[in-house]
Amino acid sequence: MNRKYDAVIVGCGVAGCFTALHLPKDWEILMITKSAKEESDSFLAQGGICVLKNDMDYDAFFEDTLRAGHYENRRESVDIMIRESRTVINELIDYGVEFEKEDGKLRYTREAAHSTNRILYHEDITGKEITSKLLAAVEKLSNVTLLEHTTMVDILCRNNACDGLLLQMEDGTLEPVFGGHIIWTCGGIGGIYENSTNFPHLTGDALALSLRHGIELEHINYVQIHPTTLYNERKERRFLISESVRGEGAVLLDKNGNRFTNELLPRDVLTGEIRKQMAKDGTKHVWLNMMTITDLDITKRFPNIYRHCLEEGYDVTKEWIPVVPAQHYFMGGVHVDRYSHTSMRHLYASGETCCNGVHGRNRLASNSLLESLVFARNAALRMAEMDSDHSGARTPRFADTMDMNLEELKQVYQIVVNTEDLEAFAEENKRMIWDEIHRLDAE
Numbered sequence: 001m002n003r004k005y006d007a008v009i010v011g012c013g014v015a016g017c018f019t020a021l022h023l024p025k026d027w028e029i030l031m032i033t034k035s036a037k038e039e040s041d042s043f044l045a046q047g048g049i050c051v052l053k054n055d056m057d058y059d060a061f062f063e064d065t066l067r068a069g070h071y072e073n074r075r076e077s078v079d080i081m082i083r084e085s086r087t088v089i090n091e092l093i094d095y096g097v098e099f100e101k102e103d104g105k106l107r108y109t110r111e112a113a114h115s116t117n118r119i120l121y122h123e124d125i126t127g128k129e130i131t132s133k134l135l136a137a138v139e140k141l142s143n144v145t146l147l148e149h150t151t152m153v154d155i156l157c158r159n160n161a162c163d164g165l166l167l168q169m170e171d172g173t174l175e176p177v178f179g180g181h182i183i184w185t186c187g188g189i190g191g192i193y194e195n196s197t198n199f200p201h202l203t204g205d206a207l208a209l210s211l212r213h214g215i216e217l218e219h220i221n222y223v224q225i226h227p228t229t230l231y232n233e234r235k236e237r238r239f240l241i242s243e244s245v246r247g248e249g250a251v252l253l254d255k256n257g258n259r260f261t262n263e264l265l266p267r268d269v270l271t272g273e274i275r276k277q278m279a280k281d282g283t284k285h286v287w288l289n290m291m292t293i294t295d296l297d298i299t300k301r302f303p304n305i306y307r308h309c310l311e312e313g314y315d316v317t318k319e320w321i322p323v324v325p326a327q328h329y330f331m332g333g334v335h336v337d338r339y340s341h342t343s344m345r346h347l348y349a350s351g352e353t354c355c356n357g358v359h360g361r362n363r364l365a366s367n368s369l370l371e372s373l374v375f376a377r378n379a380a381l382r383m384a385e386m387d388s389d390h391s392g393a394r395t396p397r398f399a400d401t402m403d404m405n406l407e408e409l410k411q412v413y414q415i416v417v418n419t420e421d422l423e424a425f426a427e428e429n430k431r432m433i434w435d436e437i438h439r440l441d442a443e
């Protein structure tokens with residue numbers, strides 16, 4: 001394997017793919033993913049992706065995002081996301097992404113806390129539609145090497161500059177790799193929770209390494225719980241019942257079949273309402289009635305949800321389904337500036353793993369795919385721009401260390417991973433994040 005790349009991307013969800021697609025085509029790029037390439041949360045997104053549908057909607061989109069985020073959002077980031085949304089959507093369409101249309105025009109749907117319809121979607125598998133098309137485009141690039149089942153276990157840093165990564169390869173061996181620019185697009189933290197809609201291998205590895213290496217974090221206790229995931233007795237990834245189901249008219253019921261709340265409240269508020277109702281009723285779930293969706297054919301609008309529920313023994317066209325809140329999304333993360341740059345030189349982060357302040361304390365539904373794409377693109381453009389100075393791989397700052405073996409590297413770099421017991425190290429990482437979240441919550 002090559003040791004030296006112009007850029008190394010950790011993760012191949014939407015943020016990783018979009019970064020790769022916007023970096024210069026004459027750069028050598030390495031992209032790694034901890035699991036199989038389709039196993040990212042980007043593939044799981046159901047509901048859709050927001051867009052500024054016309055200039056008239058700017059103020060309302062901005063206000064909805066801020067209101068959902070309890071006005072703790074970074075306004076500059078929200079502005080960037082909204083203004084660049086149409087460019088990103090047009091690019092997705094150019095990559096072959098198909099969004100739902102009506103009379104030849106894009107159809108916009110609505111989800112909780114949106115004051116109007118501004119969400120594009122593809123059935124109820126929007127994430128799969130977008131990510132599979134982007135991944136296919138990345139795989140066509142001859143300058144990108146994608147390695148599956150390859151895990152970043154540490155970074156190679158000195159003097160607050162990141163020179164590269166230490167990787168655990170598919171065969172278990174450890175390999176160093178160097179990059180002019182490194183970007184973390186490692187997704188969320190659901191893997192540290194017992195109940196989550198996320199893939200279990202998404203354990204916030206970039207956060208743990210940040211804690212260990214003194215890289216700035218932001219609001220890592222801002223964790224979103226999704227109000228409606230399908231309840232069952234088993235301990236496994238919770239299946240999401242998308243917000244757009246409620247947006248299209250499904251209602252929540254208590255144990256007696258009575259409606260108890262406004263289904264379109266912001267997620268955190270609705271989660272509170274559901275938990276209160278469960279406590280009052282002494283139940284482990286509430287009910288969701290999709291039969292109140294009368295304008296649409298549920299089996300066509302939500303085919304994935306329909307199929308999955310059927311497999312679990314529920315026909316949503318004929319009966320209610322049990323739903324329960326579960327960990328879903330992570331608003332906090334590795335602190336980045338408007339260019340997706342972290343507090344460590346040559347190290348960037350985008351997507352769910354970073355915090356650029358777009359979401360504030362709580363994410364507005366369907367803003368995260370958009371935020372990931374907008375800021376991944378900007379990170380790539382920034383890296384290309386920065387390469388005109390001395391930082392890039394073309395005049396490598398790591399020329400002195402590139403050929404060293406692991407023991408020699410340990411003398412130069414601040415390597416924190418326990419190379420003798422990677423499993424114990426990974427468990428300790430999870431605990432560190434958990435403790436930090438609880439410490440902040442207690443403040």
Ligand SMILES: Cc1cc2nc3c(=O)[nH]c(=O)nc-3n(C[C@H](O)[C@H](O)[C@H](O)COP(=O)(O)OP(=O)(O)OC[C@H]3O[C@@H](n4cnc5c(N)ncnc54)[C@H](O)[C@@H]3O)c2cc1C
Nearest residue numbers: 011012013015034041042045047048152187351352368369
């Ligand atoms: C069920 C579900 C439904 C959703 N629905 C919507 C929706 O409708 N609209 C919306 O906007 N958002 C939605 N989201 C959120 C959205 O999907 C994510 O926020 C977004 O896809 C994150 O993209 P990402 O590229 O940052 O991370 P991911 O897509 O999660 O990718 C992370 C990548 O990093 C890799 N990785 C992690 N750690 C390491 C490591 N140590 N070494 C190597 N690789 C590593 C992973 O293997 C993976 O490839 C949903 C999320 C879920 C779970």
